[in-house]
Amino acid sequence: MTLSEPTAYHHEQNYSATDRKTLGIHYTPDSIVDYIVRQTLAPGFKSPDFLLKIKILDPACGSGLFLLKAFDILAEEWTQQFGHFNDEDACYLIENCLFGIDIDENAVHTAKQHLAAKISDENQREKLKFHIIVQDALSLKKSKQTQLDIGKNIDLICFDGQQFDCIIGNPPYVRIQNTSLSKNELQTTYQTAQGRFDLSSLFIELAEFLLKQGGRVGFVISNKILTTAATKTLRQFLATQFCIEEIVDLSDTKLFNAAILPLILIAERAVRGNNEIQYSHIIQTNYPTAPILQTDNLLEFLKNLSPLAETYVEYKHKCFQIRRFPTILPKQHTTWAFHHHSEHKLLLKLKNLSAMTLEQMSEKISVGLKTTADSVFIKPMTQAFITQHQFESQLIFPVLESENVKRWRCDWQLDRDLSVLYPYTESNNKVFPIDLIDYPHVAHYLQQHHSQLAARTYLQQARRQWYEIWVHHAPASFRQRKIVTPDISTRNCFALDEQGFFVNGTCFFIILKHDTLIFYHAILGLLNSNVIEYFHKVSSGNTLYAKRFRYWASYIKHYPIPKKLLDSMELQTQLAQNTAQLTQAKNQAEIFELEYCNNQLCYQLFDLTQDEIREIENKLAVFKL
Numbered sequence: 001m002t003l004s005e006p007t008a009y010h011h012e013q014n015y016s017a018t019d020r021k022t023l024g025i026h027y028t029p030d031s032i033v034d035y036i037v038r039q040t041l042a043p044g045f046k047s048p049d050f051l052l053k054i055k056i057l058d059p060a061c062g063s064g065l066f067l068l069k070a071f072d073i074l075a076e077e078w079t080q081q082f083g084h085f086n087d088e089d090a091c092y093l094i095e096n097c098l099f100g101i102d103i104d105e106n107a108v109h110t111a112k113q114h115l116a117a118k119i120s121d122e123n124q125r126e127k128l129k130f131h132i133i134v135q136d137a138l139s140l141k142k143s144k145q146t147q148l149d150i151g152k153n154i155d156l157i158c159f160d161g162q163q164f165d166c167i168i169g170n171p172p173y174v175r176i177q178n179t180s181l182s183k184n185e186l187q188t189t190y191q192t193a194q195g196r197f198d199l200s201s202l203f204i205e206l207a208e209f210l211l212k213q214g215g216r217v218g219f220v221i222s223n224k225i226l227t228t229a230a231t232k233t234l235r236q237f238l239a240t241q242f243c244i245e246e247i248v249d250l251s252d253t254k255l256f257n258a259a260i261l262p263l264i265l266i267a268e269r270a271v272r273g274n275n276e277i278q279y280s281h282i283i284q285t286n287y288p289t290a291p292i293l294q295t296d297n298l299l300e301f302l303k304n305l306s307p308l309a310e311t312y313v314e315y316k317h318k319c320f321q322i323r324r325f326p327t328i329l330p331k332q333h334t335t336w337a338f339h340h341h342s343e344h345k346l347l348l349k350l351k352n353l354s355a356m357t358l359e360q361m362s363e364k365i366s367v368g369l370k371t372t373a374d375s376v377f378i379k380p381m382t383q384a385f386i387t388q389h390q391f392e393s394q395l396i397f398p399v400l401e402s403e404n405v406k407r408w409r410c411d412w413q414l415d416r417d418l419s420v421l422y423p424y425t426e427s428n429n430k431v432f433p434i435d436l437i438d439y440p441h442v443a444h445y446l447q448q449h450h451s452q453l454a455a456r457t458y459l460q461q462a463r464r465q466w467y468e469i470w471v472h473h474a475p476a477s478f479r480q481r482k483i484v485t486p487d488i489s490t491r492n493c494f495a496l497d498e499q500g501f502f503v504n505g506t507c508f509f510i511i512l513k514h515d516t517l518i519f520y521h522a523i524l525g526l527l528n529s530n531v532i533e534y535f536h537k538v539s540s541g542n543t544l545y546a547k548r549f550r551y552w553a554s555y556i557k558h559y560p561i562p563k564k565l566l567d568s569m570e571l572q573t574q575l576a577q578n579t580a581q582l583t584q585a586k587n588q589a590e591i592f593e594l595e596y597c598n599n600q601l602c603y604q605l606f607d608l609t610q611d612e613i614r615e616i617e618n619k620l621a622v623f624k625l
């Protein structure tokens, strides 16, 4: 019996939403399981001897989907190599080749039942000795001292280091703060347990511990491992301990009901320098720019593509763009963004034609306020609430949230939008927490929230007052002319703020060194251009759900500022004048026309050819909602 997608789905439905979250239970569709297991096992079948000795582990096996698939593939191979496959052969595979662990007893029971169903003789079925155990797999790494005893009583089995040929699965994506596991304990055992890590990262380190030299891992994990700060150590670990062979970024394709944007990783435990990686990226799009092919199995289709392909395909009534190309790991592990040859060439040209980066021409590029208690300092602060509490007006400032930042301009209204209670005073360009005695109404309000605010013990540890804002900026920074962007957006959405709004942590802001309005307008025009949007989307490599991107300072600071913009007053003035009109324009046709002119000007600033312009516009079309 092969466990089908509906069976996996039904098994998953036996769990409450909370259990699914804390155990990371999201069962994997058959097409993904099939792809991973075949790609991981494929090079293993070198000889019949190898088939007899192979040991495959799923360390978070759930109801056994990956093990069942491995069984089917081994059975196919067995039949080819030995010319038969009977109950005895099936028992051999189950008892010698397939190993599973899961923390959930029910899932382990189901996995055993499913594997047992592969044996038709009831007698043999009852005598089967499984190596599928109920255990916290992550505890294996510290239990090194326990000796391996494979093949004996199930209760005696434990898994020591370096014994498996293949490790496969869909490890649980559970943030450490949502588990009952001890963060400190995990951190002493796992070097990748850094920052706000999730358990699936640790399963990669566990795989390294359990695999033989040359053994292979095939996991589906979150595509966050490519970009987030918390997974930087994991990227370093992967780069030094594994040879990555294949990455398939499924991003927001919604091929299965996971809590993550999934990525398939196939790697070998080996140190072989910077080897070639087969990288594929699948993205759903409503704007194909080439003819569309058809398929009923997206991953099977992918497998048969040439190593350097870009194609559009219809699958389950949706259109997907697939890009597949060989690449190597970036030298830096800050983020891993993989670029097609054409993207690489164009990014290089943009950098080569720049005089400097946005960071080099900025006084400051920073995230806004991080109060760590928005429910006290910002969320209730409507005009009515402020009036009702008679807050001292010197401590109240209008604040921009991401929804107030539109493309080109900020939209904040006193009767609709929020302010921030900012408990600081300024003297000699320095900022000090207020003396509560001087502001009785604000003091009374803050005292009402004392327990919530004082629970932020990190403030006391930093010798700061309990009523302070965690990341506060000097009001002088906010009062200046600046460019603001929401932290998350589907497209470049930079806006000019001339009114000195405060900025909350859902936005980033940029203060330029050169403070003329004309220069601000020219830079704003550039930041919202197709060229810079292309630069952002291709170089950050960090998509969220629904084609949204992060606009973090760490990405923005690298934007290239073209030499021509600084050298040609004529182009600079033209761009600034158009942009000035855009900051005022309300009519869609007018906005469209002005943006078109700005884009053409920016193409000119970077000396782009028609082919390069097409590359930019095609790429942006794929990302359009």
Ligand SMILES: C[S@@+](CC[C@H](N)C(=O)[O-])C[C@H]1O[C@@H](n2cnc3c(N)ncnc32)[C@H](O)[C@@H]1O
Pocket (backbone or CB within 6 Å): 008, 023, 024, 025, 026, 027, 028, 058, 059, 060, 061, 062, 063, 064, 065, 066, 101, 102, 103, 104, 107, 135, 136, 137, 138, 169, 170, 171, 172, 173
């Ligand atoms: C995403 S599901 C994958 C199940 C199965 N491999 C599949 O794809 O159908 C993750 C599994 O990890 C298990 N799990 C969670 N924490 C675990 C741990 N510390 N050790 C072993 N298994 C764990 C859960 O019980 C769940 O069955």
